[in-house]
Amino acid sequence: MNVRRRYEENAKNGLEKSGKALETAKTMGYTKIIREGKKMGIHMKKYINTSRRINTKESEEWGFIVINALKKVWLATLIIELFLFIFFQPNEECSRAYYFYLFVARPSIGQGVWLAAADILFKKCIKSKSHRIVSLFMMILVSGFAAIAVWVHTSVGLMPVALLFPMVLCPFYRDWKMMVLQAGISTALYAAYQGYFLPYSPYLPPENLLIDVTIFAGCTFVTFVLEEQVNLSYILQEEKSVRDSLTHLYNHETFYEELEYHMKRYEEKKETFSVMIADIDNFKKVNDTYGHAFGDEVIRKVVVAFAEGHGNSDFCARYGGEEFAMILPKRGIEEAAGIAENIRKKFEEIAFQTELGEKHFTLSIGVAEYTKIYENASTFFEQADKALYEAKRSGKNRVCCAKSAE
Numbered sequence: 001m002n003v004r005r006r007y008e009e010n011a012k013n014g015l016e017k018s019g020k021a022l023e024t025a026k027t028m029g030y031t032k033i034i035r036e037g038k039k040m041g042i043h044m045k046k047y048i049n050t051s052r053r054i055n056t057k058e059s060e061e062w063g064f065i066v067i068n069a070l071k072k073v074w075l076a077t078l079i080i081e082l083f084l085f086i087f088f089q090p091n092e093e094c095s096r097a098y099y100f101y102l103f104v105a106r107p108s109i110g111q112g113v114w115l116a117a118a119d120i121l122f123k124k125c126i127k128s129k130s131h132r133i134v135s136l137f138m139m140i141l142v143s144g145f146a147a148i149a150v151w152v153h154t155s156v157g158l159m160p161v162a163l164l165f166p167m168v169l170c171p172f173y174r175d176w177k178m179m180v181l182q183a184g185i186s187t188a189l190y191a192a193y194q195g196y197f198l199p200y201s202p203y204l205p206p207e208n209l210l211i212d213v214t215i216f217a218g219c220t221f222v223t224f225v226l227e228e229q230v231n232l233s234y235i236l237q238e239e240k241s242v243r244d245s246l247t248h249l250y251n252h253e254t255f256y257e258e259l260e261y262h263m264k265r266y267e268e269k270k271e272t273f274s275v276m277i278a279d280i281d282n283f284k285k286v287n288d289t290y291g292h293a294f295g296d297e298v299i300r301k302v303v304v305a306f307a308e309g310h311g312n313s314d315f316c317a318r319y320g321g322e323e324f325a326m327i328l329p330k331r332g333i334e335e336a337a338g339i340a341e342n343i344r345k346k347f348e349e350i351a352f353q354t355e356l357g358e359k360h361f362t363l364s365i366g367v368a369e370y371t372k373i374y375e376n377a378s379t380f381f382e383q384a385d386k387a388l389y390e391a392k393r394s395g396k397n398r399v400c401c402a403k404s405a406e
Contacts, residue, residue, distance in 0.1 A: 060126045060134065062134075062138070063122055063125075063126065063134055063137070063138055064122075066138055066141070066142065066169070067115070067118060067119060067122060067141070070115055070118075070141070070142070070145055071115055073145075074108070074111050074112060074115060074145075077107065077108075077111075077149075078104070078108050081103050081104045081107070081108070082104060084103070085099060085100055085103070085104055102152070103152065106152055107148060107149065107152040110148045110152070111145060111148050111149070114141075114144055114145060114148060115145070118137075118141045121137070122134075122137060122141075125137045132177075132178060135178040136178070136181075138169075139166065139178070139181065139182050139185060142165075142166040142169060143163075143166050143182075143185050143186065143189060146162045146163050146165055146166060146189075147163065147189060149162055150162050150163055150193060163186055163189045163190040163193060164186050164187075164190055165186075166182055166185070166186050167182060167183050167186045169182070242254040244317075244318040246296060246299060246300070246318070247299060247300060247302075247303045247318050248303075249303060249306075249316050249317050249318045249324070250315065250316065250317040250318070251317065251318065252317070252318075252319055252320055254317060255315075255317035255319060255325050255327075256377055258315050258317075258327055259275065259327060259377045259380070259381065260377050262327060262329065262370070263370065263374075263377060263380070266370055266372070267372070271329065271330055272330065272331070272332055272369065272370065273327060273328060273329045273330060273331060273369075273370050274327075274328045274331050274332065274333055274335075274336035274367060274368065274369045274370065275325065275326065275327055275328070275336075275367070275368055275370070275380070275381065275384045276325065276326045276328065276336060276339075276340045276365055276366065276367045276368075276384060277319060277323060277324070277325045277326075277365070277366050277381075277384045277385060277387075277388050278302070278306075278323070278324045278325075278326075278340070278343065278344075278363045278364070278365040278366075278388075279322055279323050279324075279363065279364050279365075279388055279392070280298060280299070280302065280322040280361060280362075280363060281361065281362045281363065281364055281392075281396040281397060282361075282396075283295065283298070283321075283322040286298055286361065290354055294352075294354070295322075297352070298352065298361055299318075299322060301347065301350050301352075302324055302347060302363070303316075304346075304347075304350065305343050305344075305346040305347035305350065305363075306324065306326065306343055308346050309339060309342040309343035309346050310326060310328070310339055310343065314326055314327065314328050314329070314339075315327040315329075325381075325384075332369055333367055333368070333369035333401050333402075336367050336369065337367050337399055337401050340365040340367050340399045341365075341399050343363070343365070344362070344363050344365055344397070344398070344399055347361070347362070347363050348360055348361075348362050348363070348397065362396060362397035363397070364388060364391040364392050364396045364397060364398060364399075364400075365388065365391060365398075365399045365400070366384045366385060366386065366387030366388030366389070366390065366391055366399075366400055366401075366402065367384060367387055367399060367400070367401045367402065368380065368381075368383035368384035368387055368401070368402035369402070383402040384402060386402060387400045387401055387402040388400070
């Protein structure tokens with residue numbers, strides 16, 4: 001699934017009512033242009049408040065992390081219980097042997113068997129290649145582990161709150177249905193425990209209920225905060241995989257995904273579009289004369305020219321080296337050529353300060369309009385590339401359009 005379609009679907013699912021979400025997705029997420037000073041140019045970023053489901057591999061990694069974490073908790077709890085057992089003073093109500101059974105042997109064996117079984121079953125579970133099955137398994141694992149801990153330590157007043165802990169893990173399921181289910185399981189266990197023990201246990205006076213409710217609200221708040229952070233983390237991770245590190249434009253691979261998307265859209269809805277490819281003239285000489293750091297600055301300024309010269313619906317990418325590409329939806333070759341000329345002029349106007357004085361550099365741009373005669377993305381892109389070659393051959397610093405092949 002290409003980048004545009006993924007964000008369109010997420011926007012439709014999560015942000016349709018905002019009025020701007022669908023438009024945001026259609027413009028490939030150019031919802032905000034961050035200006036990091038004139039020297040750094042303009043960085044494009046997508047900001048879509050949506051949830052992204054993790055894939056099967058990520059589910060497996062998350063599952064192993066949780067299981068290993070619970071094993072460490074189990075070991076730490078065992079050490080603490082043994083330490084407390086050493087200093088326990090027996091009395092008429094509880095002998096040392098009974099204390100060892102209640103607070104050392106019973107929880108350690110119960111949770112140990114639970115984790116051992118989980119370790120075996122999880123390896124079978126991941127073979128299903130289903131994120132939801134893995135998530136459901138993790139819910140049962142974590143909730144069961146917490147339930148055993150609470151069941152053993154009923155004398156600890158705030159222990160029932162441990163039943164709510166799995167809620168904090170909800171955001172990592174990356175699926176709102178799984179999150180709701182986990183919240184329901186945690187709340188049900190908590191309510192059942194309180195309903196069974198509260199009327200009879202001397203350790204759980206009614207005053208504790210207010211404290212538990214407060215902590216419940218805190219867990220819910222933490223869950224929402226984590227959800228936002230996890231969403232942001234995955235969005236940034238996604239951004240990093242599809243962006244060029246120097247310019248923060250989309251990279252070569254993402255450009256072709258987007259190009260193929262528009263080709264299919266043309267087949268389905270006859271929506272015309274054009275593509276342009278721009279190349280910095282004499283860029284090798286720029287690097288040789290002024291150094292690669294200066295060359296990087298020139299490349300960043302191309303982003304400034306692109307940002308100021310194109311529309312919100314246009315898709316910009318760094319094709320490679322000193323080459324840049326743009327997809328212009330719903331634009332014929334004449335309109336696309338006009339935008340290309342605007343970009344060319346804006347870049348030419350940018351002044352660069354060097355040891356040899358103020359310098360200006362130029363772009364050569366090739367433009368092609370898509371028609372059904374092109375069999376694939378590469379074949380079509382070659383038309384824009386040929387137009388770029390013609391611009392270079394004709395003297396550079398100009399825009400050339402591909403001839404119609406019809």
